[in-house]
Each structure stands twice: as structure tokens, then as C-alpha cells.
Amino acid sequence: MNLAEPIALYVHWPFCVTKCPYCDFNSHVRAAVDDMAWRDALLAELAFEAARLPGRRLASIFFGGGTPSLMPPATVAAIIDAATAHWPPSADIEITLEANPSSVEAARFAGFAAAGVDRLSLGLQALDDADLKALGRPHDLAQGLAALDVAQKHFGRVSFDLIYDRPGMTQASWTAELTRALGFGTTHMSLYQLTIEAGTRFAALHAKGQLTLPDAETSADLFEITRALTAAAGLPTYEVSNHAKPGQESRHNIVYWTYGDYAGIGPGAHGRRMGTATERLKKPEAWLAKVRAEGHGMAQHQDLTIQERATEMLVMGLRLGTGIGRTRFEARTGMALADALNMAAVARLATQGLLVDDADGLRLTLAGQPVVNAVLREIAA
Structure with missing residues (x-):
């Protein structure tokens, strides 16, 4: 592991106003939240993680959820200040906060910007009232x-999410919706096909x-439309569901996809640090109680085997348009890329035009991107 490589920090805020029917994230609805208790607990867990990752630089902070735009801006500021005191920040540190576009949360945007957030990810999800x-x-x-307009006034970088492949969606309706969305002028968009989560x-x-x-053929057509329209608008696909102007990619998420080290704090948060997987207790009250008692809310702490690291890096890295580099794969997992693959399956899928396997590494073709999960099932050794 390269200890000179910067790390990322993920902060999970588990609370939402409502639970969306498609969502399987660790999110919870509560009538009231003790903001000071949560601030103190997150700061305590941050200190716990910092003690286990000494001497590193901090490349990014990502406030996810849940709905982190429900956090008091003072709590966001306290976490940013503490994180950058524990780890010297990179000169170009990226600090992202996910937000929902209700008027209450939009009113906090100025406070988040003042706290140090420089990138907002807005959960629009659809541009149709009935579908919303x-x-x-x-x-x-x-x-x-209205929230998007406020966000673009306060943050230098704004992304937003849309869910497509929704019930009743057609090629024409998605073309019109995405064309409108691309006209809003953001430099990054996350466009997810609706999936049914257990x-x-x-x-x-x-x-x-x-x-x-929509049926499989329509879904494939919608994926092609997504890729074509975003590319034409100057936001090409750099990960299966993410599109950005060159240089505006999510640097935090790239840490995940390239299997870098990151600390995760808050209920249900995952982390990967120097070959160790961490996971926090999911239920907010249980997490809070454990942090108060022990200084952390850890549920699992496991040293990963070489094979486990290799499998995880395959799953994450193949989603990137640039794919998986051989040198980095071996440096991060301890295994040569070829040894982690079913090479007969790789050769067959390459012949079918779904994969490229060359001196640089392994990557999906444009035809392979829509079926990344099926490809992964075939090629993992």
C-alpha cells in the first residue's frame, strides 16, 4: 500500500424527511434529532479513524446519506475543520455534500458553502411532477x-442525479427530459437506471x-440515448452511470473506483484502509450508543485477503471508462491482474467486443458498459 497516496473521508448522515420507495440505502426517518449529540459522535469517530491513518493527506470529503443537507451547517463546518486538522488537506481538496431540493434545505446552501463545501450533489431524480x-x-x-438555481449561485461545482428507465418511460420522453437537463449547465450528472432493490x-x-x-430492449435503448446525448453535450461517460466535463469528475468517487484508501464514519458507513474493511452499525441509535461508550460505532473490522481485495477492485474498477490498470491493480491488491481473471472468459468476451485486454489493463468497450455486472460474473477467477 502506498502511504504517500492521499485518502478520502466519507461521512454518513442517516436521516431523511421520508423514505423513498426505491431506496435501499441506510436511511431513517426520525421526528427529532439531537444535533449536538450527533456532532460530538461524528467528531469522536473521526478522531478514531484519524488515529489509524496517521501521516496521510486528505484528498476529499463526501457528506452522504440519508439526506446530509438536513445537517446544521455548523456541524458540517466542525467536521471539515476537524478532518483537515487530523490530515493536511490536498491543495485541490474536494468537499461534496448531497442535498435534496426542498426549500428548507436549499435555504442552508449558503451556510454549507461558508463551511467549506465546494461541490453540491443535488437529488433532482426526475423532471416530471407525476414521476416525482x-x-x-x-x-x-x-x-x-429553484434549488438547482440556488446551488449554482453558491457552489463552483454542481452535480445532480436523475433516475431513468422509470415505469412508462419511452425513448422520446427520456430524450426530451435529458435534453432539458443538459441545458441546465452543470458540469457533472449522475444518471441511474431504476433498479428493484430487495x-x-x-x-x-x-x-x-x-x-x-421498461423491457430489456427499451432499457438498452435508453442507456444508448443517455451515453450519446451526454457525449454530444460535452459530458462524456467516465463511469457507467456518471458523466462529466473533462476535469470535473467526482474525485472522491474515483478513490472508490480505483480502490484507494478511505475512512467511513457514521451509521452504516464503510471504509477501506490499508487492506482492512470497516463497517459501522447501521441503526442510528445503536451507533450513537456505541460511540458514546467506546469512541467508535464499529460493527465489523476485517483484514481482507489478497483474493478479496482483487475481487473488490475488479467490481469497482471495471465500471470506469479507463478500466483497471495492471500496475495499480497489483500495487493495491498484491495480485497480478491476470491471476484474478478467468482468462478464457476474458478472451471470449473480448472476441465478442465487450472487453479490451491489452498492455495497459482491462476495460469495457462501449458495448460492454451496459452489461458490466454480467461481464464481472464471467471474468472473476
Whole structure:
């Protein structure tokens, strides 16, 4: 492991106003939150992680959730100040906060910017009121666009999410919606196909035949439209679901995809540091109680085997347009890339035009990107 390489910090805020029916993230609805207790606990867990990653620089901070835009800006400021005191920040440190576009949260944007956040990721999710309601979103389109306008005034870098492949979506409707979205002028967009996740309300509706997604052929067409329109607008695909102007990629997420070290704090947060996997307790109250008692909310702390590291890096790295480099793969996992692969499957998929396997490493072709999960199942040794 390269101890000179900067690290990333993920901060999980688990609370939401409502639970969206498609969401399987660790998010919870609570009538009230003790802001000071949560600030103190997050700072305590941050100190715990910093003690185990000494002497590193900090490349990025990402406030995710849940809905971190429900956090008091003073808490965000305290975490940023503490993190950059524990680890010297890189000159170009990226600090991202996820936000939902309700008017209450949008009013906090100035406070987040003053705290040090320089990049906002906004959960618009759809540009249609009926679909926003069906997705269980607590905002309407007017609120979403107003929040986007406020965000672009306060932050130098703004991204937003849209979910496509929604029930009833056609090539024409998605082309119109995405064309409108690209006209908003942001430098980054995350565009996700709707998937049915186990344990969600959508999963229950789907099982009963009460929720029908577009068929496989339509889904493939929508993916192609997404890639073509974003490229034409100057935001090419750099990861299967992420699109950015050159130089505006999410530097924090690239740490995940290139299997760098990152600390994760807050309920349910995962971390990867020097070959060790960490995971926090998911239930907010259980996490808070353990932090108060022990200084951390750790649920699992496991040294990963070489094979486990290799598998994780395959899963993460193949999603990138640039793929997986041979030198970095061996440096991060301790295994040669070829030894982690079923080379017969790699050769077959390369012949089919889904993969490129060359001196630089392994990467998906444009045809392979929509079926990344199927490819991974084939090639893992």
C-alpha cells in the first residue's frame, strides 16, 4: 500500500424527511434529532479513524446519506475543520455534500458553502411532477429547479442525479427530459437506471405485478440515448452511470473506483484502509450508543485477503471508462491482474467486443458498459 497516496473521508448522515420507495440505502426517518449529540459522535469517530491513518493527506470529503443537507451547517463546518486538522488537506481538496431540493434545505446552501463545501450533489431524480410523486420524492419540479438555481449561485461545482428507465418511460420522453437537463449547465450528472432493490417498497410492488419497468430492449435503448446525448453535450461517460466535463469528475468517487484508501464514519458507513474493511452499525441509535461508550460505532473490522481485495477492485474498477490498470491493480491488491481473471472468459468476451485486454489493463468497450455486472460474473477467477 502506498502511504504517500492521499485518502478520502466519507461521512454518513442517516436521516431523511421520508423514505423513498426505491431506496435501499441506510436511511431513517426520525421526528427529532439531537444535533449536538450527533456532532460530538461524528467528531469522536473521526478522531478514531484519524488515529489509524496517521501521516496521510486528505484528498476529499463526501457528506452522504440519508439526506446530509438536513445537517446544521455548523456541524458540517466542525467536521471539515476537524478532518483537515487530523490530515493536511490536498491543495485541490474536494468537499461534496448531497442535498435534496426542498426549500428548507436549499435555504442552508449558503451556510454549507461558508463551511467549506465546494461541490453540491443535488437529488433532482426526475423532471416530471407525476414521476416525482411516484418515486416518493418530497419535492416537486418547481422546488427542484429553484434549488438547482440556488446551488449554482453558491457552489463552483454542481452535480445532480436523475433516475431513468422509470415505469412508462419511452425513448422520446427520456430524450426530451435529458435534453432539458443538459441545458441546465452543470458540469457533472449522475444518471441511474431504476433498479428493484430487495427490501424496498418498490420490490414489494414489483413482486405483486403492480410496478412494471421498461423491457430489456427499451432499457438498452435508453442507456444508448443517455451515453450519446451526454457525449454530444460535452459530458462524456467516465463511469457507467456518471458523466462529466473533462476535469470535473467526482474525485472522491474515483478513490472508490480505483480502490484507494478511505475512512467511513457514521451509521452504516464503510471504509477501506490499508487492506482492512470497516463497517459501522447501521441503526442510528445503536451507533450513537456505541460511540458514546467506546469512541467508535464499529460493527465489523476485517483484514481482507489478497483474493478479496482483487475481487473488490475488479467490481469497482471495471465500471470506469479507463478500466483497471495492471500496475495499480497489483500495487493495491498484491495480485497480478491476470491471476484474478478467468482468462478464457476474458478472451471470449473480448472476441465478442465487450472487453479490451491489452498492455495497459482491462476495460469495457462501449458495448460492454451496459452489461458490466454480467461481464464481472464471467471474468472473476
